[in-house]
Amino acid sequence: MANADFWKNKKVFVTGHTGFKGSWLCIWLHSLGAKVTGYSLKPPTSPNLFDLCQLESLVPTQFADIRDKESLQAAILKVDPEIVIHMAAQPLVRASYENPVETYATNVMGTVHLLEGVRMAIENGVKIKAVVNVTTDKCYHNNEWPWGYREMDKLGGYDPYSTSKACSELVTDAYRNSFFHMKDYDFHGVGIATARAGNVIGGGDWAVDRLMPDCFRTLIAGGEIKIRNPQAIRPWQHVLDPINGYLTLAEKLYHDGPLYAEGWNFGPDVDDGKTVEWVVKRICAKWGKGAAYKPEGGFHPHEAHYLRLDCSKAKYKLGWTPKWNIYQAIDKTVDWTKAYLANEDVREVCLKQIQVYMNVKGEGGGP
Numbered sequence: 001m002a003n004a005d006f007w008k009n010k011k012v013f014v015t016g017h018t019g020f021k022g023s024w025l026c027i028w029l030h031s032l033g034a035k036v037t038g039y040s041l042k043p044p045t046s047p048n049l050f051d052l053c054q055l056e057s058l059v060p061t062q063f064a065d066i067r068d069k070e071s072l073q074a075a076i077l078k079v080d081p082e083i084v085i086h087m088a089a090q091p092l093v094r095a096s097y098e099n100p101v102e103t104y105a106t107n108v109m110g111t112v113h114l115l116e117g118v119r120m121a122i123e124n125g126v127k128i129k130a131v132v133n134v135t136t137d138k139c140y141h142n143n144e145w146p147w148g149y150r151e152m153d154k155l156g157g158y159d160p161y162s163t164s165k166a167c168s169e170l171v172t173d174a175y176r177n178s179f180f181h182m183k184d185y186d187f188h189g190v191g192i193a194t195a196r197a198g199n200v201i202g203g204g205d206w207a208v209d210r211l212m213p214d215c216f217r218t219l220i221a222g223g224e225i226k227i228r229n230p231q232a233i234r235p236w237q238h239v240l241d242p243i244n245g246y247l248t249l250a251e252k253l254y255h256d257g258p259l260y261a262e263g264w265n266f267g268p269d270v271d272d273g274k275t276v277e278w279v280v281k282r283i284c285a286k287w288g289k290g291a292a293y294k295p296e297g298g299f300h301p302h303e304a305h306y307l308r309l310d311c312s313k314a315k316y317k318l319g320w321t322p323k324w325n326i327y328q329a330i331d332k333t334v335d336w337t338k339a340y341l342a343n344e345d346v347r348e349v350c351l352k353q354i355q356v357y358m359n360v361k362g363e364g365g366g367p
Helices: 020-031 069-079 093-098 100-123 160-178 182-188 211-220 240-260 276-287 312-318 326-341 346-359
Strands: 011-015 035-040 061-063 083-086 130-134 191-197 199-201 225-227 233-238 263-266 273-275 293-295
Touching (some): 011 020, 069 100, 083 100, 093 100, 093 160, 100 160, 130 160, 211 276, 211 326, 225 276, 233 326, 240 263, 240 312, 240 346, 263 312, 273 276
Parallel strands (some): 011 035, 035 061, 083 130
Antiparallel strands (some): 233 273
């Protein structure tokens, strides 16, 4: 579990902190006492978690684009961070079909700019100890296997988003081998790793073409949920599970970079790989009266049917494990959304859920 004693007063530079996952990360880091600075475009949706939680008042923020190499490098030098967590990305599969050039420019060259900024900062005396590049489970060449992908399996992808993240993995490996090799660790002092997570869910996500936000928009409007690929299976997990993995990995890199500077999977347990239809049924049951769904016909761009991660390495070497099962993840997400609709202080709702998560010891949850 994320260590409050470690994170207190640590200087952390986060890209993409205005997004759904980045906002949850910043809330958690701030609660641990870290000194967080963010670099990102303005929030991509309205409403959004960043604004609702008034995170600009907690996290010094530079609104800028990771495709702007000079701006990003200057920001890293100015912040003088100890830890860098790279989350800025074009994160949607279907959007990558509409804007492939933007997707590659952001996800591939954005990674190059980030790592080049780290390299320049270290050459100028900045003592960066850990870099975590957050990619995705979709970076693997998907054979629709019934078993989980391991970190050693082939990278690839069908669509522009997936291949852009595979490229981000390769760029990270190239920089690690060329400029941050572990044999030179005593000179540069930084451990660089990638983190591959699955389909995250949680309160405060309003992205288009994601299952949970699409469901909640429809339910709030009083409509019937339409699902594109009801039998597709995804590694669903609450957003706090992979974030806990990123924080755990960053701490390990900080203390002993050579042992942990590689790729890592962070996904749910096998039993939590459920079909889209199963997840939507659970949402409807938790939401209550009036909630209903139906499959949606018509043509849709290719999306993977079955994808699962093998997280044995993270469990064994990092001591990380998912804390909330699929039932709890869905229930916490619905609870957050209902709190938002009731005009509760959603930053406090996030903090309470983080506190519950940090204190969990095999908390139950099921039908």
